[in-house]
Amino acid sequence: MSESLITQEPPASHGVASHCPYCALQCAMTLTPNSDASEPVTVTGREFPTNRGGLCRKGSSAAKVLGLGDRITQPMIRTAHGLEPTTWDHALTAITEAIRGTQREHGRDAVGIFGAGGLTNEKAYALGKFARAVLRTSRIDYNGRFCMSSAAAAGNRAFGLDRGLPFPLTDLDRAHAVLLIGSNVADTMPPFVQHLASAREHGGLFVIDPRESATADLTRSEERECGIHLAPTPGTDQELLLGLIHVVIAEGLYDAAYVASRTNGFARLKRTAQRYWPEHVQSLTGVPAAKIRAVARGLATAKDRGAFVLTGRGVEQHTNGSDTTSLAINLALLLGLPGREPGGYGTVTGQGNGQGGREHGQKCDQLPGYRSINDPQARAHVASVWGIDEQDIPGPGIDATQLLLSCGTDHGVRTLMIHGSNPVVSAPNATRVTRALADLDFLVVSDFVLSETAQLAHVILPVAQWAEEEGTMTNLEGRVIRRRRALPLPGAARDELAVLAELSTRLGSTMFFGTAEQMFEELTRASAGGRADYSGLSYDLLDQERACYWPYPAGSAGTPRLFRDSFPTADGRATLADVSPRAIAERIFDGAELTLITGRLLGHYQSGAQTRRVPELLASDPDGRVEINPETAHLYGVVEGQLLTLHNERGTVQARARLSRQIRRDTLFMPFHFAGSNSVNRLVSSATDPLSKMPEFKATRVWVSQEEQCVA
């Protein structure tokens, strides 16, 4: 075979061992610098438990983002002529003046920080510290509010702790049954699918999704049934889960000894579940009663050999998302799964550092170590690490949705710094959010591409990308891993940690901001004694490529599996939350209107700011098509490829129709990776879950009209 066609494995000595810039699976890869400016490192999959050497097309093309022609390598500042290149000194002076001016005129809380779940642990920690100890503002939150907040709230409520997967992902390789609720891993993190093989082999892959997604499709194969797909009408997840719980209780399939010795709240849960017998649930959800029974029994049969309940954004991103997640946890607890090996409940974290990002203090109500900002002891501990008075740490702030909507208002945020996020595309009610951002006195965006949000900035700071920086990430398992530098920073780009250090000094603060390793060392001290305790970790340890799962207190060897003997709650028991179905913000009752759900495509990541710039990814998915059932399309007189207008009281979006039998007749699906008139979050409401403050991303009432004749 001809040599030229085969990509040679790079010699290990030349490659840098790191991880993918995208999702929480954090596939391991080797980065080998080369002389190709448009793709300055060669990416090859590296053997690692989560990806086993595999990469999806996002990961394998990730290096293209490093060599983009429109990469920002120079600070930019807004002038009368628009955004123009400037010097760091000029840019930082402008920022410092804006912060000082805003603080003087409107108070400390008028300066805000908006972080991200894609930032390294060090940056997440540094942002929290910068907000609380330098700016002394309570106004910090992050885009993870839009991802993991419901699962986090439910996990904390049930277990007293929130680690996405409280077990190594490879435990799934021994599964006899896996119930995936609202998660489409086959598109969002394809190498994950390897870990579903065992459940599929045992006929135990159960998927709940209103769409027959690529993941739901895995319940079938040409040879045999691999599992069952349940497709409830949107907004009825809670009823469906109560139906499963009903069967487990009514047929005595639960683990009575576990429930009696390790949980609280069974009597009330049982009472509520009695009201949801499968035939009743069928009439609420559209899911046949027989299938509900089959899934409940399938899970229960596997409970002693390896059964898992996993949730994703599909059920979590609702105004009742934390309650729905609690019901999923209840089901797992009834079957005695949490703490069993193999077995358990987990949430499939989405963003690259979606786990670490929610632990180190960039949440509005949180301090490092996954501590509550209201806890006097936690405040005292963190204050001592920062060398400040506990009184000087602000109290809890406001959630991401409120923070963004407050921008530019009288008592809201007037100067905002955004790091690693593109809320113009990703925030709910995006049109209103965009207007609010435009109303700011001053907007600073740290990014490496001219994202839709960066385009609104007064100052853009060019920062490092994944392959240009050192740091740590905490993957979906709670395993802490190293991100390593393979390339120098291009042009005048700087590391965000260095930027925060400089700004801190310019603002007259003596707070310490050092290198990634120094920040990590401080982070581990700040986390000591917290729920997410990293105090036994160091770069030296991580560089040995040891499997390090938090909590990792000093002197321990970490915690690959949680909850074996007890739960970190006051009495050591888990809580079965008493949840009764509550209507989501825009629940559609009559079945005549259409519900828009949103999600991801295989070829794109988050707001698409990176992946839309990769030619082969853009080619495979050039725009956000709206999936519509052919029967629904027929009723509306819509044909394949036709440009449709979706609208509601919040806005209007345009998208081409993609006819698909894989979607319910009452449901439309649209991906959220696209901008402008193709940006689906313009339709999404800013109503939030009372507990988690998660917006209602996945059930939006829309009306459809046709724009023009068939073009495709």
Add this chain to the structure above:
Amino acid sequence: MRRIVIIGFGPVAARLIEELEEPLAQSRVHVCVIGSEPEGAYNRILLANLVTGHSTPQDLDLACDETNFPEGVTFLTGTTLSDISLDGQYLHTTDDRLISFDDLIFATGARAVLPRVPGLDVLDTDPCHLDSIPLPGVHPLRDMSDARRLREVVETGQDVLVLGGGILGIELALNLVEHGVQVSLIHRGQDLMPRQLDPDASRMLAHVLRQAGIQVIPGGINGVRSEGGRFTGVVLDDGTVREAGALIPAIGAQPRTEWAKKVRLPTHRGILVDHQLRVHGTSNIYAIGDCAEVLCSNPVCPECMAIDYQDSAPSGLIGPGWQQAQALADILDGTHNRVPSQVSQLITMKSQAVSLTAAGSVHARAFEQPRVDVATWEDPRTGRYLKVVSRDRNILGFVALGAPEAGAELAMLFERSGAAPGDPSVLLAADTPSGADTAPELTPESIICRCAGVALAPIQQAVSAGATTVAEVSKCSRAGTGCGGCKDKLESVVSQAMAA
């Protein structure tokens, strides 16, 4: 503190107590609940699971007891009444307790109707105390003790006769036959479930039941045989005798209105209540559940005007009963609420073997009425029957037999007053074997590896460029480098390309 007394302790009474949790916690009310059965409230709709051994009594327990309501509720189980005084606002029990009330709630439920045939002496003496078994071996399935006795019969492997062609009888027969019990279903008239099914659907159901192993016998019974004080068989309409270990009458339920009648409260089939569940002509007496008939006395109530008095009756379903309990809790606590007089007529068969969902009026035939669309699919070979009756896409009624996906979807739409599909035949698709069973013909553009987005063409090119193994093809095309899910497909594609 208001004293609320509930007569009857079934699932509806239990739900009422649960819904009163807040006023109970705030000591605004005190509840006394009186049940004649020795056990606390249990979920009656799951009784059949006890007979088949699928559930234990604990699984059915509604946990409405002192543990969960340590304060404010007096639970009197195994207690019967000897007197009610509405004027004096007190009850007297047979164990000589005097219980006074501010609000009295009838939640007495219903009892099974027994066939009036020779050999079965149904006593009509004092109906207030009539719940005894007329003949051992004849057991309707209404309470825990019925279930226990039927369980004994089933365990000894004897044949069972179910009398009644309604949904409860059929469900029970299916449940038993699934657990290896020899079952015959005897029903009056020609059609099964004549109110919910059109004749064609009835015929298909009988066919399906026979296929499931149930002997379906139309015509009814003329007498009951017994020996030594125990049931031994029935005499059928045509005079033949059929022997069996037990007879389960499932020919309907009769609301327990004896006490209401005794104290001269207005009754029809059930105790007559208005939309606030108040018994007609009273201010502090209520009725909920299977004993309550919601039909108000307001002559211009549009809801109740639409009801034919002859057809009016309690629904006999747990869903409306629980809805009433919820509403009554609000009303007792001074919050406005109301219940409708007409409830959904959706029925769903609880069975593993036969899937049947039906609702509304299904007797219309195609071409009969203008603007009424009737679509029917009937296939005895697969036991599938689907009928959708609609007007302007509003579902008036439907039957889905042997079509669980269509049934579930239609049930959901019917309950939400949702729109029927423009072409109801799309509903059949979900119940037929999926088209994914046969792999489609591959074209050069067919995606083989989804993760890396690799189509057939580059794989074929890799082979023609010299790749001989899947690993080599993977290296140069990236196919199979993601989740590995396409490994089998890739192997066959590579071997085919090599052979070409």
